[in-house]
Amino acid sequence: MRKWIFRGLAVVLVLGLAAAGGLVWLLTRPAVDTVGKVAFERKLAVPPLATSRTDGQGRRVFDLRAQAGESDLGRGKGTATWGYNGAHLGPTLRAKRGERVVVNVSNGLAEDTTVHWHGMHLPARMDGGPQAPIRPGATFSPEWTVDQPAATLWYHPHPHERTEKQAYRGLAGMFLIDDPGTDVAGLPHEYGVDDVPVMVQDKSFTSGGGLDEGWRLGSDIGILGDSVLVNGTPGPYLDVTTSLVRLRLLNAATARFFNFSLSDGRPFTLIGTDGGLLDRPHELRRLPLSVGERAEVLVAMKPGERVVLRSGPPAPADDFATGRFQGGRDRFDVLELRAAATLRPSGVVPPKLVETPRLDPATAAQKREMEFSTRNINGNKMEHGRMDAVVTRDTTEVWTVRNGHDTPHSFHIHDVQFQVLGSTDGSPVPPQLSGWKDTVYLPAHEGWTVIMRFADFADPETPYMFHCHVLRHEDEGMMGQFLVVAPGAAPPQYAGQHGDHGAGG
Structure with a gap:
């Protein structure tokens, strides 16, 4: 009997040491870092x-x-x-x-x-x-x-x-x-030459070369890859032939947040975000983009030089959970810009871009609060048969969207663009949130107050969505529905899914 007790204790000890070792590894494993290691070929x-x-x-x-x-x-x-x-x-x-x-x-x-x-x-x-x-x-x-x-x-x-x-x-x-009325003719516009789409995604691969769809151990936001593709290209370089190049950046990842900069620390010029050009250009050295966000930036180049678009750690140094488990300390070399020996001169960026008419919070017909936590919004998971908000067409609303826990989220709403009024912690609104937006990052225990106008379209049966754009969170229920109805109209009771496009439909 004593022999079996000792064997049992030994098994418990071994398992305990293994678990402790696994915990130590989880807490001390190095971040993903491809800086200086990418062959741009x-x-x-x-x-x-x-x-x-x-x-x-x-x-x-x-x-x-x-x-x-x-x-x-x-x-x-x-x-x-x-x-x-x-x-x-x-x-x-x-x-x-x-x-x-x-x-x-x-x-x-x-x-x-x-x-x-x-x-x-x-x-x-x-x-x-x-x-x-x-x-x-x-x-x-x-x-x-x-x-x-x-x-x-x-x-x-x-x-x-x-x-x-x-x-x-x-x-x-x-x-x-x-749209000529909300664009600037002097900006780079030649698609694929000085005006280039840059769709950034992270991927992991199996030993056989297939896409690895597994989670990183400890991650609560879904797939976090250890390499980056741009427009589907691994290790990409862009031949630049003009003195200014316009990069239309899109974070098309499923979970990862990026924090873009240039490898030599030079500034770049932010001219637009999700909903279009800003009222004026902003000189930046870093630009964070959460899942689904876009930004248009201008990079000035000199003949013959090379510089790398890079993503640095997106989480603050004191955010242990995001840094350790959600990719917040990871760094990537993304895209090398290679200037030709002779560059065609670009136009001068004007000090003003387009007018951004500001929505007035005093005109808001409704104020709402949305808290994102675990896989819920205001304590509810997505249900097709439930409306989470009913909005009257041609009215303005103010929503406060807040992250209620430690896992990073993002807020995306369908149909409308919004303007950011302020942060829930009182910090100033950064330049990249100064224009029209449809997606915004929600840091742990923080959020934003936004204003939007629901114009033109009303449908008492078919809803729009709002949700976390971390796609694993969306899939697991962090999503809500809202109807837009005509003034004075009472929406009928919503009866579940609508608009199925079946075979041949």
């Missing part, structure tokens, strides 16, 4: 501009097909990926303000998908949320009139509980809006 792939046609009704028509394929992501063999109109990622859609557009979205996958137009102002039935799945073999053709300022938007899947996986495998693309 591949020319940056620039997504092609999507082809379109004008139909008999004068509408600009695009065709997108979600499909599976195989891509060279630098692992010595083909990696299974998903894309639109190809094996990985998708073409850049481009339309002018005032155009009526149609996008025929066909599903060539073996599972349901959707396409959400992130940052776009459009009717709820065209928004591509999780209420309207596109079944395998089916086609959905949203149609709307583009009516918002010139901006860098994007599109990606939004199926219920499957968004992270589909986006991680490669379903994403940019959507650019042109």
Whole structure:
């Protein structure tokens, strides 16, 4: 009997030491750091501009097909990926303000998908949320009139509980809006030459070269990769032929937060964010972007020089939990800019860009508070049969969105752009939050008060979404729904999912 007791104690001791060793490793493992270790050997792939046609009704028509394929992501063999109109990622859609557009979205996958137009102002039935799945073999053709300022938007899947996986495998693309009234002609505008999309994503790979979809041990925000792709290109470089280059930065990761800078510490010029150009340019040396955020920056180059776009640790040094477990201490070399021996001169950046009409909090018809915690918003997980807010069309509202715990989140709302009024901790609003926004980072136990106007579209049955744009959090229930109704209208009782695009539909 004593022998078995000693054996049992020995097993407990061994397990305890193993657990203690695992805990020590978890707490002391080094951060991911690729700074100075990336061989920039591949020319940056620039997504092609999507082809379109004008139909008999004068509408600009695009065709997108979600499909599976195989891509060279630098692992010595083909990696299974998903894309639109190809094996990985998708073409850049481009339309002018005032155009009526149609996008025929066909599903060539073996599972349901959707396409959400992130940052776009459009009717709820065209928004591509999780209420309207596109079944395998089916086609959905949203149609709307583009009516918002010139901006860098994007599109990606939004199926219920499957968004992270589909986006991680490669379903994403940019959507650019042109509008002379809210743009500056003197800025770089030649697509792929001095005006370049930069879609940044992190990936991990299995030993066989496939995408690793597992979590990092200890992470509470989903997939955190140990390498970075730009426009699907590993180790990319961009040949710069002009004295100014405009980078349209998009954090298209599923969970990771980036903190961009240039390797030699030089400043760059921030000219735009999610909803378009700012009222004036801002000189910055660092630019944090959470999942789904965009920013337009100008980088000045001299003939023959090279500089690396880099992402430094996105978390403050005193934020132990985010730094240790959520990628907050990780560093990456992202993209090398290579200036030609002779550069074509660029225009002078004006001291003023576009007017940003400010929304007045005194006109708000409603004030709301939203607390993001665990996988809930205000204590609730996503339910298709529940409306979390009913908004009256052509009214202004003020929302305070706050992170209620230690895990980082981001706030994204569909259909509208908002303006940031202030921080919940009283800190000043930084330049990158001074313009129109649709996505904003929520640090641990902090948040923002934002103001937005719900114009043009009312639908008493089809909701828009608001959610955390950390896609694992969204998939696990950190999402809510709101209806926009006409003034004086009473919304009917909501009866669950609406707008299913079945096979052949």
